[in-house]
Amino acid sequence: MNGNDWISDKALIDAIQQGDRDAAACLYHRHIDRVHRICHRIVLDPSQTLDCVQEVWLKVFRSLGRFRCQRSFAAWLNAVAANTAIDHYRRWKRHGSRVDLDDPEVESLTTDERADGLQLDDRVVRQRIQEALEEISVSQRTAFVLRYYEEMPLPQIAEILGCREGTVRTHIRRCLLALRARLMAKLNQ
Amino acid sequence: MDNPRFPLEEFKSLLPDRFESQERLLSEYHSFLMLLEQLDRVPVPELSARQKAEIFRQSWQGWPQGWSWAWARLGLLRRPAVTFAMGIVLGCSLMFTVARSRAAVPQPPSPSQPLAVERAGYTQIYTGKVVDRLYPQIENPKIVVERPQESSVPQRVLYGTLDQGETYVVWNL
Numbered sequence: 612m613n614g615n616d617w618i619s620d621k622a623l624i625d626a627i628q629q630g631d632r633d634a635a636a637c638l639y640h641r642h643i644d645r646v647h648r649i650c651h652r653i654v655l656d657p658s659q660t661l662d663c664v665q666e667v668w669l670k671v672f673r674s675l676g677r678f679r680c681q682r683s684f685a686a687w688l689n690a691v692a693a694n695t696a697i698d699h700y701r702r703w704k705r706h707g708s709r710v711d712l713d714d715p716e717v718e719s720l721t722t723d724e725r726a727d728g729l730q731l732d733d734r735v736v737r738q739r740i741q742e743a744l745e746e747i748s749v750s751q752r753t754a755f756v757l758r759y760y761e762e763m764p765l766p767q768i769a770e771i772l773g774c775r776e777g778t779v780r781t782h783i784r785r786c787l788l789a790l791r792a793r794l795m796a797k798l799n800q
Numbered sequence: 801m802d803n804p805r806f807p808l809e810e811f812k813s814l815l816p817d818r819f820e821s822q823e824r825l826l827s828e829y830h831s832f833l834m835l836l837e838q839l840d841r842v843p844v845p846e847l848s849a850r851q852k853a854e855i856f857r858q859s860w861q862g863w864p865q866g867w868s869w870a871w872a873r874l875g876l877l878r879r880p881a882v883t884f885a886m887g888i889v890l891g892c893s894l895m896f897t898v899a900r901s902r903a904a905v906p907q908p909p910s911p912s913q914p915l916a917v918e919r920a921g922y923t924q925i926y927t928g929k930v931v932d933r934l935y936p937q938i939e940n941p942k943i944v945v946e947r948p949q950e951s952s953v954p955q956r957v958l959y960g961t962l963d964q965g966e967t968y969v970v971w972n973l
Binding site for chain 2: 632635636639640643644647648651652657661664665668669671672679733736737740741744759762780783784787790791794
């Protein structure tokens, strides 16, 4: 429990708009883990996640002066995080990059030190899951992540992705079916 | 049996008309629950305190410090009610200015116009080629039709000059 939890996001935003750095730090620490989680699950590559998270907070601090408090800050932040992660992933893919889980540097960020056969199996399973997730389109993956990891309602996801609720359902359905098919194939390799 | 994160009802709505029996539906549902369990095996690595501090430091540098006062004021202007009220005030001021300038500046009759009519209250002033032809001896003739009130009988007066402006003519018609 943080000592500043009783201060509302709105009060912190008002203070930030007056240039209060401590209020900005408080708001940042309140939401950073969620932003990081969303970015990581959409971008998938730990080496890109930090840049993406920073991009999100740069946008947030630059736009806070124009933020209207009629809307929930958390909902707005989720939208900024998800859309920034989608753009970041697409930009990164255009430059021909891809997740290389055999890269020792990446491996050290994604897995624990393997001490025995059980951890090795676990690492292989994680790698297969990661590969399967990477093969799903970023829009489908984002809809899935927001629904099942962040437990957002469908209308909110539709608003974030700028599409209809029916499209979100289609994204999730396709993601689930594709993930199951790919994961089963990969785990049976 | 039912997973709150992925309820059976939601599963049915996502994949409607896909299963021929209840057993098949439940079996598929369980296979997807297992899929979610598998996915949960990929944890999100936590950010260290140092990484968090560094991201904050760099992001906060992007904050337009010197503009905080102006940002706050601009934020006020972006509120719909304030913007709407400002639009109304601006629109009314503009209309008032335009209406006043129209009333204050009389439109000079164009020499090519056959008949120009200028209105000010209940008074009408007629000038132009038609009036010039009616009174060819009079210079710059104009007929003024005046009414003190809307219901009163109009009074028609011809104004003009003679002898190159030496004599002023006022003639009740």
